[in-house]
Amino acid sequence: MEAPEEAALCFPHINTSCRRRTGPYVETMLTYTVLSCITILTVILNLLLSVMIFSAFRQLHTTTNLLLLSLAVADLLVGLLQMPLLLLQNQGCWFLGDIMCVMHFFFAFLIVSVSVGSMVLISVDRYIAICNPMFYTTRVTLTRVKLCVCLCWIFSSLHGSWILRDVIKQPDMYITCFGSCLAVVGFAEGLVDLIATFLCPILIIAVLYLRVFVVAVSQARAMRSHIAVVTVERSQTVKAMKSEIKAARTLGIVLVVFLLCVCPYYCFAAAAETASLGASFLLIMLWLVYLNSTFNPVIYVFLYPWARKTIKHIFTLQILKPGSSEVSVM
Numbered sequence: 001m002e003a004p005e006e007a008a009l010c011f012p013h014i015n016t017s018c019r020r021r022t023g024p025y026v027e028t029m030l031t032y033t034v035l036s037c038i039t040i041l042t043v044i045l046n047l048l049l050s051v052m053i054f055s056a057f058r059q060l061h062t063t064t065n066l067l068l069l070s071l072a073v074a075d076l077l078v079g080l081l082q083m084p085l086l087l088l089q090n091q092g093c094w095f096l097g098d099i100m101c102v103m104h105f106f107f108a109f110l111i112v113s114v115s116v117g118s119m120v121l122i123s124v125d126r127y128i129a130i131c132n133p134m135f136y137t138t139r140v141t142l143t144r145v146k147l148c149v150c151l152c153w154i155f156s157s158l159h160g161s162w163i164l165r166d167v168i169k170q171p172d173m174y175i176t177c178f179g180s181c182l183a184v185v186g187f188a189e190g191l192v193d194l195i196a197t198f199l200c201p202i203l204i205i206a207v208l209y210l211r212v213f214v215v216a217v218s219q220a221r222a223m224r225s226h227i228a229v230v231t232v233e234r235s236q237t238v239k240a241m242k243s244e245i246k247a248a249r250t251l252g253i254v255l256v257v258f259l260l261c262v263c264p265y266y267c268f269a270a271a272a273e274t275a276s277l278g279a280s281f282l283l284i285m286l287w288l289v290y291l292n293s294t295f296n297p298v299i300y301v302f303l304y305p306w307a308r309k310t311i312k313h314i315f316t317l318q319i320l321k322p323g324s325s326e327v328s329v330m
Contacts, residue, residue: 016177042078042293048297060310063142063145079294094180105183117152117155119201130215131212265288
C-alpha cells in the first residue's frame with residue numbers, strides 16, 4: 001500500500017518531500033514532447049537571429065537592429081534557461097536546490113523586464129524615425145542606443161533583485177516541503193512590478209504607436225498623391241519612408257503579440273487569481289509568457305525580407321566565403 005504513496009513523492013526516501021503532480025501517461029508524454037520541441041525551436045531561431053544574423057552581416061548593424069538584438073538575446077535566454085527549468089518543474093518537483101530556485105525566479109523577472117524595456121525603446125526608435133525623420137540620424141546614434149540597452153539590462157537586474165530581495169537573503173523562507181521551488185511576492189512589490197513592467201510600458205507604447213500610426217497614414221497618402229510626378233531624389237525619399245513605415249508595422253505586430261502573451265498573466269496576477277487557481281494554471285500562464293520568445297523570431301522571418309535572405313545565405317554556406325559579411329541583404 002505504501003508503493004503508490006512513495007511513487008507520488010518527488011524524493012521517495014525523504015519524509016518531508018513534496019508530492020509529484022501525476023496525470024495520464026499519454027497526456028504527460030505529449031505535453032513534454034510539445035514543450036520540448038517549442039524550447040528547442042526557441043533556442044535555434046533566436047540563436048540564429050542574435051548570434052549569426054546580427055553578427056555576420058555589417059549591413060544589419062543599425063540602431064533599430066541593435067534594439068532587436070537585445071530583444072533576441074532575452075528571448076534566447078528564455079529558451080536556454082527558463083523553458084527547460086519550467087519543463088523540469090512541470091510535475092511540481094524541483095531537483096536543483098534553493099539557490100538555483102532563486103536564480104530561476106530572478107532570471108524570470110530580468111528577462112521579462114528586458115523584453116518590456118526593449119519594446120519601449122523600439123517604440124521610441126520608430127516614433128523618432130517616422131515623426132521626426134530629419135533628426136533621426138543625429139538623435140539616434142549607435143552610442144546612445146548601446147547606452148540605452150545597457151541601462152535597460154542594468155535596471156532590469158536591479159528591479160528583479162529588489163522584488164526578490166527577501167528570497168535572495170533567505171532562499172528557503174517560502175519552502176514548505178523538500179523539493180519545492182516557490183517565491184512569494186508581497187503586495188507592494190507586486191504592485192510596483194505591475195506598474196513598472198506592464199501598465200506604464202503599455203501606456204507609453206500605445207501613445208507612441210498611435211502617433212506613429214497617424215503620421216504614417218498621412219505620409220502614405222502624400223506618397224500616393226505624388227507618386228506620378230516624383231523626381232529620382234524624391235523617389236529615393238519615398239522608398240526610404242516606405243521602408244520606415246513597413247518596419248514600424250512589423251514591430252507593431254511584434255508588440256501586439258507580446259501584449260497578447262503577457263496580458264493574461266498580469267491580469268490574473270492583478271486580480272490575485274493565480275494562487276486560487278493552483279500551480280498548474282500558473283504554469284500555463286508562464287508558458288504563455290515565454291511563448292512570446294518563440295513567436296518573435298518567427299515574425300522576423302516571415303515579415304522581414306532581410307531575415308529570409310540571411311538565413312538562405314547561412315544555410316547555403318555562403319557565409320563561409322571571404323567577404324560574406326559585406327553582402328547586401330537589405
